[in-house]
Amino acid sequence: xxxxxxxxxxxxxxxxxxxxxxxxxxxxxxxxxxxxxxxxxxxxxxxxxxxxxxxxxxxxxxxxxxxxxxxxxxxxxxxxx
Amino acid sequence: xxxxxxxxxxxxxxxxxxxxxxxxxxxxxxxxxxxxxxxxxxxxxxxxxxxxxxxxxxxxxxxxxxxxxxxxxxxxxxxxxxxxxxxxxxxxxxxxxxxxxxxxxxxxxxxxxxxxxxxxxxxxxxxxxxxxxxxxxxxxxxxxxxxxxxxx
Amino acid sequence: xxxxxxxxxxxxxxxxxxxxxxxxxxxxxxxxxxxxxxxxxxxxxxxxxxxxxxxxxxxxxxxxxxxxxxxxxxxxxxxxxxxxxxx
Numbered sequence: 001x002x003x004x005x006x007x008x009x010x011x012x013x014x015x016x017x018x019x020x021x022x023x024x025x026x027x028x029x030x031x032x033x034x035x036x037x038x039x040x041x042x043x044x045x046x047x048x049x050x051x052x053x054x055x056x057x058x059x060x061x062x063x064x065x066x067x068x069x070x071x072x073x074x075x076x077x078x079x080x081x
Numbered sequence: 082x083x084x085x086x087x088x089x090x091x092x093x094x095x096x097x098x099x100x101x102x103x104x105x106x107x108x109x110x111x112x113x114x115x116x117x118x119x120x121x122x123x124x125x126x127x128x129x130x131x132x133x134x135x136x137x138x139x140x141x142x143x144x145x146x147x148x149x150x151x152x153x154x155x156x157x158x159x160x161x162x163x164x165x166x167x168x169x170x171x172x173x174x175x176x177x178x179x180x181x182x183x184x185x186x187x188x189x190x191x192x193x194x195x196x197x198x199x200x201x202x203x204x205x206x207x208x209x210x211x212x213x214x215x216x217x218x219x220x221x222x223x224x225x226x227x228x229x230x231x232x233x
Numbered sequence: 234x235x236x237x238x239x240x241x242x243x244x245x246x247x248x249x250x251x252x253x254x255x256x257x258x259x260x261x262x263x264x265x266x267x268x269x270x271x272x273x274x275x276x277x278x279x280x281x282x283x284x285x286x287x288x289x290x291x292x293x294x295x296x297x298x299x300x301x302x303x304x305x306x307x308x309x310x311x312x313x314x315x316x317x318x319x320x
Contacts, residue, residue, distance in 0.1 A: 045259075048115035049285055052107070053123060060127035061218055064134050068225050112281045117289065119300075146312075153308070157301055164294060173294030178280040188280045200281035206290045206297075213301055217308045228315040 007041040022077045028066040035059040085135050093135035100128035104215070111207035112200035118207040122214025129215070130222045137226060146223055153216035160209040163202055177201035 011034055018030035035058030042051040107114075108121030133140045167174030178201030179187045186198045257263065271284055271292070279287035289297055 049117065049120060052116050052120040056120065056123035056127050057218075061123065061130055061222070064127075064130040064222055065225060067134060068222070112283050112286050114283065115285070117283075117286050150308075150312070153305070157305055160301060161298065164298065173291065173298075175279050175291045178278070186280070188276045188282060190276050193282065195282050200279065200283075200287070201291075203279065203281050203286055203290045206294075207286070210297065210301060214304065217304050220308050221311055224311055224315050 003044055004041070007037050007044065010037045011041065024070050024075055024077060025067070028063055028070065031066070032059045032063045035062070085137075089135050093131045097128050097132055100131070101125060104128065104211075108207055108211040109204070110197075111211075112203045113195040113197070118210030119214050121207075122211040123218065125211070125215040126218035126222075129219045133219075133222055133226055141223070141227065144219065144223060146220060149216045149220050149223070153213050153220065156209045156213035156216065160206060160213065163205055163209065167202070175201040175203070177205075 014030045014034040014037060018027045018034060021027045021030065035054055038058065039051040039054040042048075042054055104121045104124035104127075106121075107116040107124060108118060111117035111121065129144065133144070164173045167176045169176065177183065177185050178199075179185060180201070184198060184201055184204055186196055188196065188199050262268065271288060275281065275284040275287045275292075279291045281287040281291075
Protein backbone atom coordinates (compact mmCIF):
# COMPACT_ATOMS: atom_id res chain seq x y z
CA UNK A 1 0.00 0.00 0.00
CA UNK A 2 2.83 2.38 0.92
CA UNK A 3 4.61 1.53 -2.35
CA UNK A 4 1.41 2.24 -4.31
CA UNK A 5 1.08 5.67 -2.71
CA UNK A 6 4.77 6.49 -3.32
CA UNK A 7 4.58 5.42 -6.97
CA UNK A 8 1.36 7.34 -7.67
CA UNK A 9 2.65 10.49 -5.95
CA UNK A 10 5.89 10.25 -7.94
CA UNK A 11 3.89 9.88 -11.19
CA UNK A 12 1.89 13.05 -10.44
CA UNK A 13 4.97 14.99 -9.30
CA UNK A 14 7.04 14.10 -12.36
CA UNK A 15 4.12 14.88 -14.69
CA UNK A 16 3.67 18.34 -13.16
CA UNK A 17 7.44 18.95 -13.34
CA UNK A 18 7.46 17.90 -17.01
CA UNK A 19 4.83 20.56 -17.75
CA UNK A 20 6.46 23.27 -15.64
CA UNK A 21 10.06 23.13 -16.91
CA UNK A 22 10.91 25.50 -19.76
CA UNK A 23 14.01 23.49 -20.74
CA UNK A 24 12.56 20.79 -22.98
CA UNK A 25 15.48 18.39 -22.39
CA UNK A 26 14.73 18.30 -18.65
CA UNK A 27 11.03 17.90 -19.51
CA UNK A 28 11.90 14.83 -21.59
CA UNK A 29 13.90 13.38 -18.71
CA UNK A 30 10.92 13.98 -16.42
CA UNK A 31 8.64 12.17 -18.89
CA UNK A 32 11.04 9.22 -18.87
CA UNK A 33 10.96 9.20 -15.06
CA UNK A 34 7.16 9.27 -15.19
CA UNK A 35 7.14 6.24 -17.49
CA UNK A 36 9.50 4.41 -15.14
CA UNK A 37 7.24 5.11 -12.16
CA UNK A 38 4.21 4.05 -14.23
CA UNK A 39 5.94 0.75 -15.05
CA UNK A 40 6.65 0.26 -11.33
CA UNK A 41 2.95 0.81 -10.66
CA UNK A 42 2.01 -1.74 -13.35
CA UNK A 43 4.40 -4.21 -11.74
CA UNK A 44 2.81 -3.63 -8.35
CA UNK A 45 -0.61 -4.27 -9.93
CA UNK A 46 0.68 -7.72 -11.07
CA UNK A 47 0.95 -6.99 -14.80
CA UNK A 48 4.62 -7.64 -15.60
CA UNK A 49 4.00 -7.78 -19.38
CA UNK A 50 2.62 -4.26 -19.44
CA UNK A 51 5.42 -3.11 -17.13
CA UNK A 52 8.11 -4.39 -19.53
CA UNK A 53 6.38 -2.74 -22.49
CA UNK A 54 5.96 0.55 -20.66
CA UNK A 55 9.59 0.60 -19.51
CA UNK A 56 10.94 -0.16 -22.98
CA UNK A 57 8.65 2.03 -25.08
CA UNK A 58 7.89 4.87 -22.68
CA UNK A 59 11.22 5.31 -20.95
CA UNK A 60 13.60 4.61 -23.82
CA UNK A 61 12.08 4.81 -27.29
CA UNK A 62 9.87 7.86 -26.84
CA UNK A 63 12.73 9.61 -25.01
CA UNK A 64 15.04 8.90 -27.95
CA UNK A 65 12.45 10.27 -30.39
CA UNK A 66 11.92 13.41 -28.26
CA UNK A 67 15.70 13.94 -28.02
CA UNK A 68 15.99 13.66 -31.80
CA UNK A 69 13.17 16.18 -32.23
CA UNK A 70 14.82 18.59 -29.76
CA UNK A 71 18.12 18.20 -31.62
CA UNK A 72 16.42 19.21 -34.87
CA UNK A 73 14.48 22.18 -33.41
CA UNK A 74 14.81 24.52 -30.43
CA UNK A 75 15.79 23.50 -26.92
CA UNK A 76 13.86 26.09 -24.91
CA UNK A 77 10.15 26.70 -24.95
CA UNK A 78 10.34 30.32 -26.12
CA UNK A 79 12.27 29.33 -29.24
CA UNK A 80 15.85 30.15 -28.22
CA UNK A 81 18.45 27.51 -28.92
CA UNK B 82 26.00 16.31 -37.27
CA UNK B 83 28.55 16.23 -34.49
CA UNK B 84 29.19 13.08 -32.54
CA UNK B 85 28.09 12.79 -28.94
CA UNK B 86 30.44 13.38 -26.01
CA UNK B 87 32.72 10.69 -24.59
CA UNK B 88 30.50 10.10 -21.56
CA UNK B 89 27.47 9.31 -23.71
CA UNK B 90 29.49 6.98 -25.94
CA UNK B 91 31.06 4.98 -23.10
CA UNK B 92 27.81 4.60 -21.13
CA UNK B 93 25.86 3.55 -24.21
CA UNK B 94 28.55 1.00 -25.12
CA UNK B 95 28.17 -0.46 -21.63
CA UNK B 96 24.38 -0.65 -21.99
CA UNK B 97 23.80 -1.83 -25.57
CA UNK B 98 25.03 -5.44 -25.42
CA UNK B 99 23.24 -6.40 -22.15
CA UNK B 100 20.06 -4.80 -23.48
CA UNK B 101 20.26 -6.80 -26.73
CA UNK B 102 20.87 -10.02 -24.79
CA UNK B 103 17.96 -9.30 -22.45
CA UNK B 104 15.65 -8.66 -25.41
CA UNK B 105 16.64 -11.94 -27.05
CA UNK B 106 16.06 -13.72 -23.72
CA UNK B 107 12.58 -12.18 -23.39
CA UNK B 108 11.68 -13.27 -26.93
CA UNK B 109 13.06 -16.80 -26.55
CA UNK B 110 11.32 -17.41 -23.23
CA UNK B 111 8.07 -15.75 -24.25
CA UNK B 112 6.01 -18.87 -23.59
CA UNK B 113 7.51 -19.51 -20.14
CA UNK B 114 8.03 -16.16 -18.42
CA UNK B 115 6.21 -12.81 -18.63
CA UNK B 116 6.99 -11.01 -21.81
CA UNK B 117 6.87 -12.09 -25.41
CA UNK B 118 7.46 -10.89 -28.91
CA UNK B 119 6.29 -7.31 -28.53
CA UNK B 120 8.14 -6.70 -25.28
CA UNK B 121 11.41 -8.25 -26.43
CA UNK B 122 11.21 -6.44 -29.76
CA UNK B 123 10.70 -3.14 -27.96
CA UNK B 124 13.75 -3.81 -25.77
CA UNK B 125 15.92 -4.65 -28.81
CA UNK B 126 14.65 -1.53 -30.56
CA UNK B 127 15.52 0.50 -27.45
CA UNK B 128 19.09 -0.79 -27.56
CA UNK B 129 19.35 0.02 -31.26
CA UNK B 130 17.87 3.48 -30.61
CA UNK B 131 20.55 4.17 -28.00
CA UNK B 132 23.13 3.02 -30.57
CA UNK B 133 21.61 5.35 -33.18
CA UNK B 134 21.46 8.38 -30.89
CA UNK B 135 24.96 7.94 -29.48
CA UNK B 136 26.82 6.89 -32.65
CA UNK B 137 24.80 8.66 -35.35
CA UNK B 138 27.54 8.67 -37.99
CA UNK B 139 28.62 5.03 -37.73
CA UNK B 140 25.11 3.69 -37.17
CA UNK B 141 23.66 5.14 -40.35
CA UNK B 142 26.24 3.08 -42.26
CA UNK B 143 25.56 -0.13 -40.33
CA UNK B 144 21.75 -0.05 -40.17
CA UNK B 145 20.20 0.45 -43.58
CA UNK B 146 16.53 1.23 -44.02
CA UNK B 147 15.95 -1.05 -47.00
CA UNK B 148 17.28 -4.10 -45.15
CA UNK B 149 15.22 -3.30 -42.05
CA UNK B 150 11.99 -2.79 -43.99
CA UNK B 151 12.56 -6.00 -45.96
CA UNK B 152 13.06 -7.89 -42.69
CA UNK B 153 9.91 -6.33 -41.24
CA UNK B 154 7.78 -7.32 -44.23
CA UNK B 155 9.21 -10.85 -44.19
CA UNK B 156 8.45 -11.21 -40.48
CA UNK B 157 4.87 -10.02 -40.95
CA UNK B 158 4.41 -12.41 -43.87
CA UNK B 159 5.81 -15.26 -41.78
CA UNK B 160 3.42 -14.45 -38.96
CA UNK B 161 0.40 -14.41 -41.30
CA UNK B 162 1.56 -17.58 -43.06
CA UNK B 163 2.02 -19.36 -39.73
CA UNK B 164 -1.52 -18.39 -38.76
CA UNK B 165 -2.84 -19.65 -42.12
CA UNK B 166 -1.09 -23.02 -41.62
CA UNK B 167 -3.58 -23.88 -38.88
CA UNK B 168 -6.50 -23.31 -41.21
CA UNK B 169 -7.34 -27.01 -41.18
CA UNK B 170 -9.14 -26.46 -37.88
CA UNK B 171 -9.51 -22.69 -37.69
CA UNK B 172 -7.57 -19.47 -38.20
CA UNK B 173 -4.71 -19.21 -35.64
CA UNK B 174 -5.14 -22.85 -34.62
CA UNK B 175 -2.18 -24.09 -32.58
CA UNK B 176 -1.44 -27.12 -34.77
CA UNK B 177 1.98 -27.91 -33.26
CA UNK B 178 0.93 -28.14 -29.62
CA UNK B 179 0.97 -31.63 -28.04
CA UNK B 180 1.94 -33.11 -31.43
CA UNK B 181 5.39 -34.43 -30.55
CA UNK B 182 7.07 -32.45 -33.32
CA UNK B 183 9.22 -29.36 -32.74
CA UNK B 184 7.91 -27.38 -29.72
CA UNK B 185 5.35 -30.16 -29.35
CA UNK B 186 5.94 -31.49 -25.84
CA UNK B 187 2.92 -31.69 -23.54
CA UNK B 188 2.89 -29.69 -20.32
CA UNK B 189 1.83 -31.15 -16.94
CA UNK B 190 -0.95 -29.24 -15.23
CA UNK B 191 -0.06 -26.89 -12.43
CA UNK B 192 3.28 -25.37 -11.42
CA UNK B 193 6.24 -26.90 -13.22
CA UNK B 194 9.86 -25.91 -13.85
CA UNK B 195 9.12 -24.86 -17.44
CA UNK B 196 10.23 -26.75 -20.52
CA UNK B 197 11.54 -24.83 -23.51
CA UNK B 198 10.31 -27.43 -26.02
CA UNK B 199 6.59 -26.73 -25.49
CA UNK B 200 3.78 -24.47 -26.63
CA UNK B 201 3.50 -25.27 -30.33
CA UNK B 202 3.49 -22.28 -32.65
CA UNK B 203 3.70 -19.70 -29.86
CA UNK B 204 7.56 -19.48 -29.79
CA UNK B 205 7.68 -19.18 -33.58
CA UNK B 206 5.06 -16.42 -33.52
CA UNK B 207 7.02 -14.74 -30.71
CA UNK B 208 10.10 -14.78 -32.91
CA UNK B 209 8.31 -13.31 -35.91
CA UNK B 210 6.51 -10.62 -33.91
CA UNK B 211 9.75 -9.72 -32.13
CA UNK B 212 11.58 -9.33 -35.44
CA UNK B 213 8.75 -7.23 -36.84
CA UNK B 214 8.45 -4.93 -33.83
CA UNK B 215 12.19 -4.36 -33.44
CA UNK B 216 12.63 -3.57 -37.15
CA UNK B 217 9.55 -1.29 -37.18
CA UNK B 218 10.56 0.80 -34.17
CA UNK B 219 14.15 1.03 -35.41
CA UNK B 220 12.89 2.28 -38.80
CA UNK B 221 10.89 5.02 -37.05
CA UNK B 222 13.93 6.26 -35.10
CA UNK B 223 16.24 5.94 -38.12
CA UNK B 224 13.88 7.86 -40.43
CA UNK B 225 13.41 10.66 -37.91
CA UNK B 226 17.18 10.86 -37.31
CA UNK B 227 18.02 11.13 -41.00
CA UNK B 228 15.28 13.51 -42.13
CA UNK B 229 15.85 17.23 -42.10
CA UNK B 230 19.06 19.08 -41.40
CA UNK B 231 20.52 20.15 -38.10
CA UNK B 232 19.12 23.13 -36.26
CA UNK B 233 19.96 26.49 -37.70
CA UNK C 234 -16.86 31.64 -18.72
CA UNK C 235 -14.35 31.10 -15.91
CA UNK C 236 -17.16 30.01 -13.62
CA UNK C 237 -18.34 27.47 -16.19
CA UNK C 238 -14.81 26.06 -16.48
CA UNK C 239 -14.44 25.73 -12.71
CA UNK C 240 -17.88 24.14 -12.43
CA UNK C 241 -17.06 21.64 -15.17
CA UNK C 242 -13.75 20.81 -13.47
CA UNK C 243 -15.41 20.25 -10.10
CA UNK C 244 -18.23 18.13 -11.56
CA UNK C 245 -15.81 15.97 -13.51
CA UNK C 246 -13.54 15.54 -10.47
CA UNK C 247 -16.47 14.42 -8.31
CA UNK C 248 -17.57 12.06 -11.10
CA UNK C 249 -14.11 10.46 -11.17
CA UNK C 250 -14.03 10.23 -7.35
CA UNK C 251 -17.45 8.55 -7.34
CA UNK C 252 -16.24 6.08 -9.97
CA UNK C 253 -13.16 5.34 -7.86
CA UNK C 254 -15.33 4.67 -4.82
CA UNK C 255 -17.47 2.25 -6.84
CA UNK C 256 -14.44 0.11 -7.84
CA UNK C 257 -14.60 -3.51 -6.81
CA UNK C 258 -11.74 -4.93 -4.71
CA UNK C 259 -8.47 -5.79 -6.45
CA UNK C 260 -8.37 -9.27 -7.96
CA UNK C 261 -12.12 -10.00 -7.65
CA UNK C 262 -13.81 -9.52 -11.03
CA UNK C 263 -17.61 -9.63 -11.35
CA UNK C 264 -17.82 -12.30 -14.06
CA UNK C 265 -14.99 -14.84 -13.93
CA UNK C 266 -16.17 -17.77 -16.08
CA UNK C 267 -13.80 -17.00 -18.97
CA UNK C 268 -10.80 -16.46 -16.65
CA UNK C 269 -11.35 -19.76 -14.89
CA UNK C 270 -11.68 -21.56 -18.23
CA UNK C 271 -8.37 -20.10 -19.46
CA UNK C 272 -6.53 -20.82 -16.20
CA UNK C 273 -7.78 -24.41 -16.05
CA UNK C 274 -7.41 -25.34 -19.74
CA UNK C 275 -4.64 -23.21 -21.27
CA UNK C 276 -1.85 -25.54 -20.14
CA UNK C 277 -3.60 -28.57 -21.64
CA UNK C 278 -4.86 -27.02 -24.89
CA UNK C 279 -2.10 -24.60 -25.85
CA UNK C 280 0.70 -26.43 -23.96
CA UNK C 281 2.08 -23.14 -22.70
CA UNK C 282 3.02 -22.20 -19.15
CA UNK C 283 2.45 -18.51 -19.83
CA UNK C 284 -1.32 -18.20 -20.03
CA UNK C 285 -1.05 -14.60 -21.22
CA UNK C 286 1.06 -15.70 -24.20
CA UNK C 287 -1.37 -18.49 -25.02
CA UNK C 288 -4.24 -15.98 -25.03
CA UNK C 289 -2.33 -13.41 -27.10
CA UNK C 290 -1.07 -15.83 -29.76
CA UNK C 291 -3.59 -18.66 -29.69
CA UNK C 292 -7.07 -17.88 -28.39
CA UNK C 293 -7.12 -14.22 -29.45
CA UNK C 294 -4.60 -14.35 -32.28
CA UNK C 295 -6.62 -12.10 -34.53
CA UNK C 296 -6.08 -9.18 -32.13
CA UNK C 297 -2.32 -9.66 -32.37
CA UNK C 298 -2.59 -9.67 -36.16
CA UNK C 299 -4.46 -6.35 -35.96
CA UNK C 300 -1.79 -4.93 -33.65
CA UNK C 301 0.99 -5.94 -36.03
CA UNK C 302 -0.94 -4.40 -38.91
CA UNK C 303 -1.35 -1.14 -36.97
CA UNK C 304 2.41 -1.02 -36.34
CA UNK C 305 3.10 -1.70 -40.03
CA UNK C 306 0.70 1.08 -41.05
CA UNK C 307 2.39 3.50 -38.63
CA UNK C 308 5.86 2.71 -39.98
CA UNK C 309 4.80 3.01 -43.61
CA UNK C 310 3.05 6.33 -42.93
CA UNK C 311 6.14 7.72 -41.20
CA UNK C 312 8.39 6.64 -44.09
CA UNK C 313 5.86 8.19 -46.48
CA UNK C 314 5.80 11.43 -44.47
CA UNK C 315 9.60 11.85 -44.48
CA UNK C 316 10.23 10.68 -48.04
CA UNK C 317 11.01 14.12 -49.48
CA UNK C 318 12.80 15.64 -46.50
CA UNK C 319 16.21 17.18 -47.24
CA UNK C 320 19.16 15.10 -46.14
